[in-house]
Each structure stands twice: as structure tokens, then as C-alpha cells.
Amino acid sequence: MRISPEWLLFLSLGPLKLNGTIVFTWLVMAVMTLGSWLVTRRLRTGVRIPRWQNALEAVVSGMMGQVRDVTRQDPVRFLPFLGTLFLFVCVCNILSVVPGFQPPTGSLSTTAALAIIVFLSVPAYGIKKVGIINYLGNYLRPTFFMLPFNVMGEFTRTLALAVRLFGNVMSSHMIGAILLLIAPLIFPVIMNLLGLLTGLVQAYIFAVLAAVYIAAGMEIQKSR
Amino acid sequence: MENLSLVAVASIIASGLCIAIGAIGPALGEGRALAQALSSIAQQPDETNTITRTLFVGMAMVESTAIYCFVVTMILIFANPFWNYFLSKAGG
Numbered sequence: 433m434r435i436s437p438e439w440l441l442f443l444s445l446g447p448l449k450l451n452g453t454i455v456f457t458w459l460v461m462a463v464m465t466l467g468s469w470l471v472t473r474r475l476r477t478g479v480r481i482p483r484w485q486n487a488l489e490a491v492v493s494g495m496m497g498q499v500r501d502v503t504r505q506d507p508v509r510f511l512p513f514l515g516t517l518f519l520f521v522c523v524c525n526i527l528s529v530v531p532g533f534q535p536p537t538g539s540l541s542t543t544a545a546l547a548i549i550v551f552l553s554v555p556a557y558g559i560k561k562v563g564i565i566n567y568l569g570n571y572l573r574p575t576f577f578m579l580p581f582n583v584m585g586e587f588t589r590t591l592a593l594a595v596r597l598f599g600n601v602m603s604s605h606m607i608g609a610i611l612l613l614i615a616p617l618i619f620p621v622i623m624n625l626l627g628l629l630t631g632l633v634q635a636y637i638f639a640v641l642a643a644v645y646i647a648a649g650m651e652i653q654k655s656r
Numbered sequence: 657m658e659n660l661s662l663v664a665v666a667s668i669i670a671s672g673l674c675i676a677i678g679a680i681g682p683a684l685g686e687g688r689a690l691a692q693a694l695s696s697i698a699q700q701p702d703e704t705n706t707i708t709r710t711l712f713v714g715m716a717m718v719e720s721t722a723i724y725c726f727v728v729t730m731i732l733i734f735a736n737p738f739w740n741y742f743l744s745k746a747g748g
Contacts, residue, residue, distance in 0.1 A: 435735050501706070592720050599723035603730065637716040640709070 435602060437534040438541060453539040460524050460536065491519075495639075502640055503647040510646060513553060517546065518639035521597065525631025528605060529624060535631075538601040540594065547594035550642045551586070558649035566652050573653040593641060600634045660742045667739060671732035678725025685718045 437452030444450065471484040481489075495515050499507035521537055528535040536542045558567045571582045604627030611620040693711040697704050 435730055498709075501709070592717075595727065596716065596720050596723055599727045603723070603726055606730065606734075633712065634716070637713060640713055641716075644713070 435606060436539045437536060438539050440534065452534055453536045453541055456524075456534055457536040457542065459533070460520065460527065463527070464519065464523055498640070499643055502643045503650075505647070505650075510557070510643065514639050514643055514646075517550075517642055518635055521546075521635035521638055522632060525601060525635060526628065528601075528631065529628060535601050535605060537597055538605050540598045543594040543598040543601075546597070546638070547590045550593060550645065551590040553642075554586075554645050554649040557646050561650045562652055567649065570649070570651075570653055589641075589645065593638065597634055597638055600630050604630050660739075660746050663736075663738045663742050667732045667736050671729040674725050674732070675729040679722050682719050682722035686715050689714055689718060 437456060440452030442450045442452065442455055468488070471482075471488055474482075475485060476482065492511075492515070495518060496507045496511055499510055499514055503510060524535045524537045527533050528538075555567065558570075571579055604623070607623045608620050608627065611623055689711065693707055697707050700707075
């Protein structure tokens with residue numbers, strides 16, 4: 433049995449293989465781009481606005497509020513990155529109820545790629561805000577004995593970010609498939625609903641943890 | 657026993673024990689975290705949003721170890737490299 437959409441080959445030309453992860457990621461990208469282009473074609477201000485514009489504005493302002501609460505700074509700088517993370521993982525996980533669709537976040541490649549992006553963005557935001565001396569000095573806080581633990585902590589929390597999302601999405605997707613072998617209809621449907629819930633929660637967790645790591649990298653800690 | 661059945665027995669027992677033992681710790685930890693969060697909501701109901709958000713983030717981190725055990729179990733059952741290797745040797 434296949435545990436990841438990577439093993440689903442659509443097309444292979446020599447060394448290039450078009451597997452399920454890539455195709456479903458393109459599908460999610462197309463859905464998100466097309467949807468947002470359709471909604472933002474005619475933006476209106478004023479009292480009466482179209483309902484899809486209203487929905488998108490609610491989503492954006494909700495995300496800005498959450499990022500502002502978590503990072504305690506002006507959220508506009510982080511919103512493109514964190515908002516894209518949240519929306520991409522959210523749409524991937526929600527579309528998994530469409531029959532035939534395998535969520536690309538159920539493959540370790542996608543989640544590892546997202547975690548590596550977060551890993552690289554923490555020093556990017558940190559050095560831009562506090563300068564490279566202060567940022568590297570943070571690794572020696574509270575005492576310089578903590579240097580190996582701080583460095584190890586950076587790597588393990590990136591790994592945990594990737595495996596957490598992969599494990600949750602892969603397991604919830606497989607539970608439905610396994611249960612279909614055993615129970616007829618009701619129980620797999622309930623497990624699919626549970627998979628939707630955990631998918632949304634994991635999308636939120638991923639974005640919030642990325643926000644926490646970025647905010648932690650941007651502060652200047654005092655040594656003892 | 658020859659290699660193939662040895663691999664099968666070891667994989668099955670290991671995967672069962674892995675998820676059984678691995679699910680105990682995180683469940684206890686999450687229960688304690690939830691109890692603590694409920695009592696702090698009772699003490700400060702105004703901060704419910706912050707407490708709930710921190711609770712969810714903390715629970716996701718605590719649950720990570722259970723997810724690691726689950727992934728190992730799934731790999732042992734469904735994508736076992738040792739089984740595939742010995743199966744190809746026995747078949748070919």
C-alpha cells in the first residue's frame with residue numbers, strides 16, 4: 433500500500449518523474465491562484481462589498497490579528513510569508529475530501545521543503561531587524577555553554593515541524609483508506625471529518641510555530 | 657526460521673509495541689496540559705483567547721512524539737524496506 437503520493441507516477445521522461453506530489457501541488461496552486469484572481473477582479477470599498485471579497489477580508493484580518501498577537505509587532509512584514517504558509521497547508525488539507533485527491537502535504541518532501549523555508553527565514557528576518565552581531569550573539573545567551581544546545585534546538589525544531597505535519601496528514605488520509613476495508617460507510621466518513629479538523633489545526637499550528645520562531649529570532653536577549 | 661519470516665515477526669511485534677507504548681506518554685502529558693489550561697481559564701476568563709491559543713500550540717508540540725511513533729509503525733507495516741528486500745530475494 434502506498435503511504436505517500438510520491439509513489440504515484442503520472443509520467444516519466446527519462447530522469448524526470450512527474451509524481452503525484454508535484455501534480456497535486458500544481459492543482460492546489462491553480463485553485464488558489466484562480467480563486468483569488470476571480471475574487472479580487474473588482475475590489476470595492478464602501479458599505480456593500482461582494483460576499484467573496486468579504487470572506488477573503490475576514491480571513492486576512494483574522495491572520496493579521498493572530499500574527500500581531502503572537503509576534504507582538506507590526507504584522508504587515510510577516511503577513512505574506514506566514515499567510516501563504518497557512519493558506520497553502522489549509523487548502524491542501526481541505527481539498528483532501530475531494531475523491532481522488534491526495535494531499536501533497538502527506539508527502540515528506542513537501543513538508544520538509546516548507547520546514548526548510550521556515551528554517552532559512554528565521555535568520556533572514558532576524559539579521560534584517562537586529563543585525564548579524566546581535567543575532568549571532570543570541571546563540572550565546574543565557575551563557576555560552578548553551579551554544580551547542582541552541583544550535584541543536586534549531587535543527588530539531590525544524591525536523592519536528594516537518595514530521596509533525598507529514599505524520600498528521602498522512603495518518604488521517606490513510607485511516608480513511610484502511611477503515612474502508614473494514615467498515616462500510618459511516619465510520620470512514622467520520623474519520624474523514626476528523627481528518628479535516630486535524631488538517632486545519634495543523635495548518636494553524638505550522639503558521640503559529642513559524643511566527644514564534646521568527647519572533648524569537650528577532651529579539652535581543654540579555655545575558656546573565 | 658529463515659530470514660523472511662523472521663523479518664515479518666519482528667516487524668509486526670515491533671510496530672504493535674511501538675504505537676502502544678508510544679501513545680501513553682503524550683496522552684498523559686496532554687491531559688495534564690489541558691487540566692492546567694482549564695484551571696487558568698477559570699482563574700482569568702478574560703485571557704481565554706491567549707490561553708486557548710497557547711494550549712493548542714503546546715498540545716501540538718507534545719503530540720509530536722506520538723506522531724513519530726505512529727509514523728514508525730506505519731512504515732513498519734506498509735512500507736517496510738527489510739520486508740521488501742527479503743521478499744525480492746525470495747521471489748527472484
